[in-house]
Amino acid sequence: MDKFVAFMEKHFIPVASKIGAQRHLVAIRDSFMVSMPLMILGALAVMINNLPIPGFQELMNSIFGGESWKGFGAAAWNGTFAILSVLIAFLLAYHLANGYRKDGVSAGVISLGSFFALGGALGMSSNGLFIAIIVGIISTEIFVRLSGNEKLIIKMPDGVPPAVAKAFASLLPAMITISAFALVAAIFAAFGVDDIVGSFYTVVQEPFMGLANSYPSALLLAFITPFLWFFGLHGANMVDPLMQTINAPAIEANVNAIAAGHSAPFIVNKPFFDSFVNLGGTGATLGLLLAIYLVGRKNKPYMVVTNLSIAPGVFNINEPTMFGLPIVLNPIMFIPFILTPMVLVRLFVNKD
Template sequence: MEKFMDFMERKFVPVAAKIGGQRHLVAIRDGFASIMPLILAGSMSVLLKNTIFEWITPLQGLIPICDQVWWGSLAIMTLLVVFSVGYNLAKSYEVDPLAAGLIAVGAYFATLPQSHGEAGWGYIHWGYLQATGLFTGLIVALIATEIFVKLIKRDLTIKMPEEVPPAVGRAFAAVIPGTLTMLTFGIVFFIIDKLGGVSLYDVIQESIQKPLEGLSQGVGSAMLAAMLINLFWFFGLHGANILDPVMNALYLPALTANEQAIAAGLEAPNVITRVFFDTYVHLGGSGATLALIIAIFIASKNRKEYREVAKLSAPSGLFQINEPMMFGIPIVLNPILFIPFIITPGILTLIAYIGTATGFAPPTYLVIPWTTPPIIGAFLATGATSASWRAAVLAAINLIVAVLIYLPFVKLADRRREKQTE
């Protein structure tokens, strides 16, 4: 174990730290975080529409309100992400972030066809703007912002007199870089169109996104992703933040596809979604550390510091916040807890996958706040329907399994302390 730890500290940690601080991944992570209030608003509107407003007849007339909230949030998620990612990336370069965000949105529109089916000219289908367009939107936002920033830094700007208000000066400074950026993506659309394609979205959707989404629905890849998050965490790196851009790009479209299918009265096509992990795997935070808290209460007698940290961490653990456990026990660089901390998310992912794929629990299709307590979160993420109790049971089973995995290692730590005091 010591040789393994030494190898990982020398080879893995430096690389992981660079990945965690990589400018573009940070921009994507912060971009998604910025629009979270709108995502949650849209999800809560879907939940209200399908539960309270649907169950209580006098309230059914209010359903159009929920539809409009969804239309202004989840239905345009890609557009929101494009702006937010462009904004955050430009901010990291200390370039006008507002202009960069707006130009990123314009660049994305420049890649889209101006008609859809028989609707005629000037009609953009909303399908390009919802979560299914995230992958293309992220690529456009990153490239457009990079072009804009490089042109700004090459001083291809219109300089205004000092007497001009700052907002006007910034706007004129962005004219040439913004125009050249937009022309770039107009040319991209022109080339794709002349080659017989529909749009950049369709090219990426068919050649990259669909194959990746198909791969992401494999239980093996989901288990690997969940375990990799914890591997980063074990070395003191925020694994959830590091992998958040990848997880969102792959699993948010799956969540949206489920929501649309269920709204249409169809079966949800995806077992694994973005909220699947918060619902069934990250019980109390990465590594299901709420289970570790319970295991400590059950089995730890000689390690008073474990019990004290567990007592202090329990309230936050109920709301999926586990930094007190990570750095208080600590779990970080703790060789005794390495094995359960790494394998637990993989096992929980497998159990939840089987439980959902076999139809025992309904699929997740609603975004819920990641701070929603375990078990309750499973009930809400599956629509709070008459079948959602089975999702809550599945989450409870996972919590019990996680406790059983941690128990032997908590006892081992307890025995080691007992031997040290003899």
């Protein structure tokens, strides 16, 4: 085990650390973290509108004299899931531009313009999420490079207000960037593809969501996150940028299916992992803390860490456990820490 740990520290951890700090992945992760409260609100609103408790719908209808009470949930959905791709297009460009130490707000606005130029009006919900991510990254990369070209910067006299000077400085880069996406949309339209977002969703995004919803994918996710954590790398932060591109459309598809009276089609998503696999955090460490309370009370160092870790562990926050016991680089903990999430996936995910 010592040789294995030494090998991983030398060859694996440096590469994984660079990947985890990669600015595009960090921007994707931060964008979804900002939008997470909206997704939670949207899901709760639809859940309340379609709560499967016998008599609930009839009770609410009798109180409000009809189904007018469902207007709140519909309005909440319009302000959350219905504009998710628009939010991500802006937030991703904003965070990525900040990573380059450029004007994040200008980059976000340009990304929005580029997204709608490419047909984003037909895919403002999570259906356009992949396109929003692609546009956010590419438009920001173009804008950052063009704004670094002095020949494209319109310089205003010293007496001009800073806000006006800043707007004119980004004028030509913005025009070129948005025009490039408008040209791409025109080329696709010339070949008969009027709905780029819808076509991309059907051809790429929907099959990818189905693939990610499989039992092997769930096992892989259950393995790789604690595996990274064992070596001191924040596995969730490294995996989340990829997972979020799948999670948001999958969650909305589940919400829509439940609203229509059907079962949720995409089980393997972040809410599933948080509720059934990562009990207490990565590695299901809440069970470990309870086991220490039951049979490890004579180990005073473990009890001190457990007392400090149990409260955050209830909310799936387990950094105190990871570094306090510790689990990180602890060969005794390695096998149960890796296998427990995979066993939970086997219990809760249909193998077929």
